[in-house]
Amino acid sequence: DSGVTQTPKHLITATGQRVTLRCSPRSGDLSVYWYQQSLDQGLQFLIQYYNGEERAKGNILERFSAQQFPDLHSELNLSSLELGDSALYFCASSYSQDSPSYEQYFGPGTRLTVT
Amino acid sequence: GENVEQHPSTLSVQEGDSAVIKCTYSDSASNYFPWYKQELGKRPQLIIDIRSNVGEKKDQRIAVTLNKTAKHFSLHITETQPEDSAVYFCAASRGGADGLTFGKGTHLIIQP
Numbered sequence: 001d002s003g004v005t006q007t008p009k010h011l012i013t014a015t016g017q018r019v020t021l022r023c024s025p026r027s028g029d030l031s032v033y034w035y036q037q038s039l040d041q042g043l044q045f046l047i048q049y050y051n052g053e054e055r056a057k058g059n060i061l062e063r064f065s066a067q068q069f070p071d072l073h074s075e076l077n078l079s080s081l082e083l084g085d086s087a088l089y090f091c092a093s094s095y096s097q098d099s100p101s102y103e104q105y106f107g108p109g110t111r112l113t114v115t
Numbered sequence: 116g117e118n119v120e121q122h123p124s125t126l127s128v129q130e131g132d133s134a135v136i137k138c139t140y141s142d143s144a145s146n147y148f149p150w151y152k153q154e155l156g157k158r159p160q161l162i163i164d165i166r167s168n169v170g171e172k173k174d175q176r177i178a179v180t181l182n183k184t185a186k187h188f189s190l191h192i193t194e195t196q197p198e199d200s201a202v203y204f205c206a207a208s209r210g211g212a213d214g215l216t217f218g219k220g221t222h223l224i225i226q227p
Contacts (some may be wrong), residue, residue, distance in 0.1 A: 002158065002160075033214050033215075035214075035215075042217060042218075042219050042220065043204060043215075043217040043220075044217075045214030045216065045217075046214075047214075048213070048214050090158065090159070102147045102149075102164070102210050103161055103164060104149070104161070104215060105161065106151075106159045106160070106161075108157075109158060
């Protein structure tokens with residue numbers, strides 16, 4: 001168990017809908033990263049937040065957005081869903097103030113199925 | 116942006132033999148190179164990592180080597196065991212203020 005939690009575990013929704021995925025980082029970690037894993041695209045970095053602020057952006061679509069709250073949990077919002085958005089979405093955390101580190105620890109993921 | 120190539124895509128070895136997985140990266144500013152192991156339906160698990168100021172790092176049966184000049188790094192697993200069967204991913208980044216760019220993965224199969 002990495003200490004990173006994600007909810008829900010599974011999500012099934014229809015095209016055109018909007019969903020919110022939630023992530024709680026390891027205790028003390030200030031950075032949260034979101035990744036998408038699909039068979040055709042592999043593991044892709046979407047976006048990073050550090051202590052509430054956006055720090056880096058990867059291959060995130062305009063239909064997707066994220067935020068990190070004062071308690072450091074993060075939410076990834078996916079809207080106008082398409083069949084191709086079906087994937088595993090992982091959140092990872094790193095960088096405790098006590099021990100700054102590059103190591104990223106992944107949560108169990110949310111499996112999104114768009115029908 | 117960064118591009119990470121990983122080879123081979125599938126590797127089958129006899130139990131007890133060694134396995135080597137290789138990756139190349141394109142961005143000379145990358146300075147952090149982790150390796151993750153992912154079992155079917157599970158999260159990627161960090162197994163070892165190396166920073167650009169180090170050429171080699173070992174942890175029991177696992178070692179990683181880095182050649183900055185050639186921009187490639189490799190994972191070495193010795194005395195392979197059935198529980199080593201999984202998909203292994205290499206990755207690269209510029210450090211804490213950056214996401215990881217992953218390779219496509221290597222499916223390692225340990226034959227009994």
